[in-house]
Amino acid sequence: MRFVITAGPTREPIDPVRYISNRSSGKMGYAIAKAALEAGHDVVLISGPVHLDPLRDVHVIPILTSDEMYNAVHRAVRDCDALVMCAAVADYKPRKVSATKIKKRDAHFSLELTLTRDILGSLQSKGRQFLVVGFAAETNDVEANAQKKLHAKHCDIIVANDVSSAASGMESDQNEVTILFRSGETKKISRAPKKIIARELVKIFSNTREKRLTKKM
Numbered sequence: 701m702r703f704v705i706t707a708g709p710t711r712e713p714i715d716p717v718r719y720i721s722n723r724s725s726g727k728m729g730y731a732i733a734k735a736a737l738e739a740g741h742d743v744v745l746i747s748g749p750v751h752l753d754p755l756r757d758v759h760v761i762p763i764l765t766s767d768e769m770y771n772a773v774h775r776a777v778r779d780c781d782a783l784v785m786c787a788a789v790a791d792y793k794p795r796k797v798s799a800t801k802i803k804k805r806d807a808h809f810s811l812e813l814t815l816t817r818d819i820l821g822s823l824q825s826k827g828r829q830f831l832v833v834g835f836a837a838e839t840n841d842v843e844a845n846a847q848k849k850l851h852a853k854h855c856d857i858i859v860a861n862d863v864s865s866a867a868s869g870m871e872s873d874q875n876e877v878t879i880l881f882r883s884g885e886t887k888k889i890s891r892a893p894k895k896i897i898a899r900e901l902v903k904i905f906s907n908t909r910e911k912r913l914t915k916k917m
């Protein structure tokens with residue numbers, strides 16, 4: 701199978717020296733890319749700025765902003781069997797980017813933000829051939845919120861994780877996830893190193909894709 705995997709944060713520039721970003725380390729996305737490669741799949745990795753060792757035999761497309769990730773995903777999915785949106789794409793970006801460094805002035809400073817484009821939400825769902833997997837980073841009502849995203853973003857699968865605890869989710873080497881399928885079925889993977897979770901996820905993604913293909917035949 702040909703996988704397109706996104707990983708890491710995006711950076712939304714404020715001026716030439718500042719940006720808005722988030723704590724995503726990219727570890728989960730990179731672990732999925734590695735697991736997919738080891739399982740014999742082709743991998744395109746669209747990566748935000750991370751401090752991880754580069755992966756061998758993976759075609760990496762480096763991006764910085766959510767707009768760059770949007771364009772890279774739209775180009776890459778033209779030729780893929782599964783899109784795994786593991787990246788922590790910024791939800792908002794500065795409405796205007798200053799061409800020069802913003803100088804310190806008053807005691808208070810407000811920055812006007814505007815929504816970024818929702819990459820998952822922008823993908824055509826009708827007649828789509830490839831599998832779409834979204835991730836849901838939640839701190840509360842994890843399953844209920846993930847269920848909403850599964851439908852709102854027209855995903856085939858949502859992988860939900862609780863990012864409220866330091867022991868799983870962002871920056872950690874471990875994770876525990878709940879996988880939600882369109883059929884309403886759910887599956888839990890209990891706490892394990894991201895490497896182990898990634899292997900399990902790749903198996904689930906390829907099995908779901910296989911099942912869909914045989915159904916259509």
Ligand code: CTP
Nearest residue numbers: 785787789791816817818819820834835836837
């Ligand atoms: N996502 C996306 N484009 C965006 C924001 C998020 O494609 N502009 C994707 C993420 O890569 C992830 C999924 O949407 O696969 C859910 O991301 P998450 O941050 O959990 O949810 P949001 O849609 O941003 O909603 P909220 O922040 O309100 O929970």
